[in-house]
Amino acid sequence: MELTPTFDAPYTAVIFSSLRTEGDRGYDAVSARMETLAAQQPGYLGVESARDEATGFGITVSYWRDHASAAAWKQVTEHERAQANGKRLWYSDYVVRIATVDRDYRNDRPNA
Template sequence: MRIANLPEPPYYMVSFTSQRTEVDDGYGEMGYAMAELASRQPGYLGFESARGADGFGILISYWTDEASIRSWKAVVDHVEAQRRGRSDWYSRYEIRVAVVQRAYGFHHENK
């Protein structure tokens, strides 16, 4: 994964922290499909994600506004992914929505 290239704040972020189960059954394919589908939604700005060997993961998606987040949550294929997540892929997850008011970082050109 890479660090998302985002506009100047303000914008919204949705943090999805999760603990995977041992069930794989289409998980990777669904993840790729959801990333592609989300990228085509109005208001989508990007995402960042990481998952540890123990199954703990964090995915943060970035959006222009709350209406875009609500619309994404209701997309039919995303609703199915949510259902599969609860029934098969996650033992637990938490979703948090926040407004990013300030953002800064560091980038070394030669590394």
């Protein structure tokens, strides 16, 4: 996983915080496929993901040009199927937050 760079604000961040269930249950393959598919959508800027192996707690943040492109990705059919499996198999709990990034900086250098 690489850092997603800064962009001209405003743009959209979808913060997905989750607790995984035990075992893979097909998660890794679908997760990789969703990253590939997301990157092909209009308005996609990047995605970052990290998970604590010990606790199963993870955060994925996807970045989009605007809320409309993030909403369109949520409704892509193959992604909808993955979300259904997420609820049924992979996550014991999750929170989704749709946010507008107002400013950003890298290593204390403001993104002017």
